[in-house]
Amino acid sequence: MMAPGWLRLILCGLAAVMLAACEGGIYSGTLIFEGQHRFVAGDRLPGDVVLRAGTAEFKSGSRVDGAIYLVGGTLLFDGETGGDLVVFDGRLTLGPSSVVGGDLRLGGGSLSRAEGAVVRGQTLSAALALPESPEEPRDAASLARGLIGVLLAAGLAGIWARLWPQAPQRIAATAVRAWPAALAVGLLALLVLPILLVMMAFTIVLIPVVLVVAGITLLVLGLGIASLGQRLTQLASTRLGRPLSPAWAAFVGTLVLILLFQIPVVGQVAFIAVGMLVFGAVLLARFGTRDFHLPAEASRHEDLASYARPSRE
Amino acid sequence: MDFVRYARARNWPVLLGYALFIGMMSVGYFYNVTFIQLGLKDLGERVLALPATTVAGHMAALALITCVTALGFGLWMQRRGWSTQLLLKLQLALAVIAVQTVLTAAAPWVASQASFLVWIVVCSLALGVGVPVTFSLTTDLVPVRDRGYVAAAITASAYFAAAAFPGGWQIESFSRAMLLVMLPGVLVLGLVVGLASRGRTFLAVYVAELASNHRMPRFGRGRFVANSDGRINARFGGFVLLMFGIFFIDSLGFLRIIDTPILVEGAWQAVEATPRLIIALAHVVTALAAGALYTYLNERHLFYWVFGLFAVTHLSYTFSVWLLPETTATALGTPIVYAAAVSLYTVINFALWADFSTPETISRNTAVGVALSGWTATFLSTGLAIQWQTAGMPLGEHLRLVQALALVFLLGMLVVAIGPLRGARET
Numbered sequence: 001m002m003a004p005g006w007l008r009l010i011l012c013g014l015a016a017v018m019l020a021a022c023e024g025g026i027y028s029g030t031l032i033f034e035g036q037h038r039f040v041a042g043d044r045l046p047g048d049v050v051l052r053a054g055t056a057e058f059k060s061g062s063r064v065d066g067a068i069y070l071v072g073g074t075l076l077f078d079g080e081t082g083g084d085l086v087v088f089d090g091r092l093t094l095g096p097s098s099v100v101g102g103d104l105r106l107g108g109g110s111l112s113r114a115e116g117a118v119v120r121g122q123t124l125s126a127a128l129a130l131p132e133s134p135e136e137p138r139d140a141a142s143l144a145r146g147l148i149g150v151l152l153a154a155g156l157a158g159i160w161a162r163l164w165p166q167a168p169q170r171i172a173a174t175a176v177r178a179w180p181a182a183l184a185v186g187l188l189a190l191l192v193l194p195i196l197l198v199m200m201a202f203t204i205v206l207i208p209v210v211l212v213v214a215g216i217t218l219l220v221l222g223l224g225i226a227s228l229g230q231r232l233t234q235l236a237s238t239r240l241g242r243p244l245s246p247a248w249a250a251f252v253g254t255l256v257l258i259l260l261f262q263i264p265v266v267g268q269v270a271f272i273a274v275g276m277l278v279f280g281a282v283l284l285a286r287f288g289t290r291d292f293h294l295p296a297e298a299s300r301h302e303d304l305a306s307y308a309r310p311s312r313e
Numbered sequence: 314m315d316f317v318r319y320a321r322a323r324n325w326p327v328l329l330g331y332a333l334f335i336g337m338m339s340v341g342y343f344y345n346v347t348f349i350q351l352g353l354k355d356l357g358e359r360v361l362a363l364p365a366t367t368v369a370g371h372m373a374a375l376a377l378i379t380c381v382t383a384l385g386f387g388l389w390m391q392r393r394g395w396s397t398q399l400l401l402k403l404q405l406a407l408a409v410i411a412v413q414t415v416l417t418a419a420a421p422w423v424a425s426q427a428s429f430l431v432w433i434v435v436c437s438l439a440l441g442v443g444v445p446v447t448f449s450l451t452t453d454l455v456p457v458r459d460r461g462y463v464a465a466a467i468t469a470s471a472y473f474a475a476a477a478f479p480g481g482w483q484i485e486s487f488s489r490a491m492l493l494v495m496l497p498g499v500l501v502l503g504l505v506v507g508l509a510s511r512g513r514t515f516l517a518v519y520v521a522e523l524a525s526n527h528r529m530p531r532f533g534r535g536r537f538v539a540n541s542d543g544r545i546n547a548r549f550g551g552f553v554l555l556m557f558g559i560f561f562i563d564s565l566g567f568l569r570i571i572d573t574p575i576l577v578e579g580a581w582q583a584v585e586a587t588p589r590l591i592i593a594l595a596h597v598v599t600a601l602a603a604g605a606l607y608t609y610l611n612e613r614h615l616f617y618w619v620f621g622l623f624a625v626t627h628l629s630y631t632f633s634v635w636l637l638p639e640t641t642a643t644a645l646g647t648p649i650v651y652a653a654a655v656s657l658y659t660v661i662n663f664a665l666w667a668d669f670s671t672p673e674t675i676s677r678n679t680a681v682g683v684a685l686s687g688w689t690a691t692f693l694s695t696g697l698a699i700q701w702q703t704a705g706m707p708l709g710e711h712l713r714l715v716q717a718l719a720l721v722f723l724l725g726m727l728v729v730a731i732g733p734l735r736g737a738r739e740t
Contacts (some may be wrong), residue, residue: 180605180609191599192621192622199629286554308323309324
């Protein structure tokens with residue numbers, strides 16, 4: 001199951017920052033915020049390196065085992081890296097002895113490359129290797145994995161709808177009846193969250209909070225998609241004369257929506273629109289724990305005749 | 314939306330009222346955020362070569378005179394019963410816009426500090442009269458249910474034009490652009506007022522019908538006056554304080570941001586059109602979102618969003634400034650969040666005061682609301698920004714203090730959530 005491009009972009013950014021903050025565990029990495037850093041022959045950095053600001057100089061004979069991400073600042077590189085060298089911004093100078101084991105990806109910033117600099121992979125003009133879904137060949141195993149993921153998500157939606165039948169109904173009702181408010185809240189929340197998460201990740205100590213918030217964000221999206229999917233499926237199945245139970249409706253609806261999101265372009269646009277709508281609806285309905293009441297002014301109904309011009313004698 | 318119902322009923326006078334109100338307020342607000350806030354700064358500092366502190370002092374004087382005039386004229390209008398007289402308000406609005414048009418045309422020819430000061434005094438008098446006159450049109454022209462969306466349309470139009478403005482922030486280009494909008498505006502409004510005053514024209518009938526709108530609860534009784542008579546009370550005072558906080562935080566932060574080229578050259582003052590258009594579109598989208606939020610949420614949640622967004626914006630700027638020496642600030646994430654915060658509170662400002670008023674009290678209430686929150690905040694924040702800058706306060710510290718202020722207001726909101734604002738919740 002492939003996430004849409006913008007989501008992958010955010011996740012990659014978060015992963016890069018978080019990866020760089022971990023030291024000595026499953027992952028290793030180095031995050032450089034400021035100042036001058038010099039690595040000479042024989043120095044070896046395990047894992048990835050993220051340079052956010054400052055200057056890092058890698059002399060000939062130094063080595064980075066993983067990839068290097070240049071987000072800002074100056075990188076004077078004359079050593080060897082086992083992975084990619086990815087440039088988002090900042091200044092990169094590749095010395096004559098430099099060896100890039102993977103790809104050189106240029107998404108921004110400036111590059112000065114000496115003769116003799118070796119790039120074993122490709123030199124690409126995009127910083128992130130976001131695969132173009134339509135062209136990307138998929139083998140049977142990856143398709144099967146994707147399908148299992150989708151079925152698992154739909155199954156969880158069905159179980160949730162069976163255990164707490166009122167929650168998806170409240171969320172869907174909010175998404176339908178108060179859709180402008182749901183869209184607005186979803187838009188603002190999804191605008192602010194990535195910025196907030198990245199800034200929190202930069203503080204290092206808040207990385208666990210980032211993980212929790214990111215998890216909650218995905219949960220909110222999941223609950224919203226399941227709720228909307230259930231509502232749409234119930235409507236459709238009732239019209240077809242074969243109404244489904246809430247749990248089955250949630251299962252089928254979630255399955256259909258997720259598959260719909262896989263359609264190139266249309267699916268991604270639909271994901272963004274539906275994502276904003278249901279995100280806001282979940283928040284307004286407090287995760288389905290309460291009904292969202294429309295304000296008196298918004299729910300008032302008046303006779304259409306009262307909107308006509310006064311009659312003239 | 315009542316607009317759709319009026320359109321289906323082909324009630325042309327009311328639809329004309331929507332257009333007139335949105336047009337007047339959009340141009341007025343565009344004038345305020347470009348010509349007044351940025352153009353006069355350029356006139357003083359670049360054209361007249363006055364010290365920045367002197368210009369800022371003059372700007373503070375403008376805010377103070379506008380505030381006092383608005384309060385005085387708003388009270389005067391209420392006592393004379395002008396609040397409910399639509400034609401008179403339109404005539405006054407025409408006079409204000411005509412004066413502003415002359416002032417706009419004359420601005421590039423201001424050549425000395427004395428004439429600059431005279432210009433500012435006349436301008437602030439006109440602005441001060443304009444505040445209660447134009448805001449009090451709300452009860453005649455905009456149904457209560459649509460005030461959030463109308464405010465959104467005003468905000469979106471004004472900020473889109475301001476953000477996408479192709480010229481530099483110079484008085485000459487502002488003057489030219491404003492005259493292109495104001496001259497036709499004066500002519501159209503003059504035509505409406507002229508024909509409406511003659512008594513037998515179709516526009517006179519239209520204006521007469523609009524003038525009776527305020528007698529309908531749909532127009533006349535604001536959203537927050539269900540159980541009161543539109544008097545100024547403690548709750549109203551609480552909202553003046555909150556809006557003051559918002560204007561103060563915005564102005565204090567933005568005054569410093571626009572003086573920092575690296576923070577604006579990739580955004581509001583980018584040479585390329587793309588970043589400016591992205592910000593302009595962000596204003597439009599978030600203004601529409603704000604209109605929906607105003608309509609559907611209670612006001613406490615709106616203020617949570619505003620203060621929260623400002624806190625995130627300044628936190629983000631503080632981060633950027635922390636890393637500035639080593640980076641190029643080209644990302645648009647923070648300016649977009651800033652645009653969202655500004656659009657949200659502007660929508661609230663355009664709708665809130667009218668919703669606290671009846672047709673009889675609207676001129677006074679909008680004057681008190683707009684003058685005490687908007688203009689006083691601008692006056693004080695300008696003064697404080699000058700003091701901080703002359704004392705040599707670094708940019709990072711300045712923005713950190715603004716961010717702290719936003720957080721204090723947000724915290725204060727959370728603390729009083731069970732207090733005076735509790736009654737504000739709508740079901």
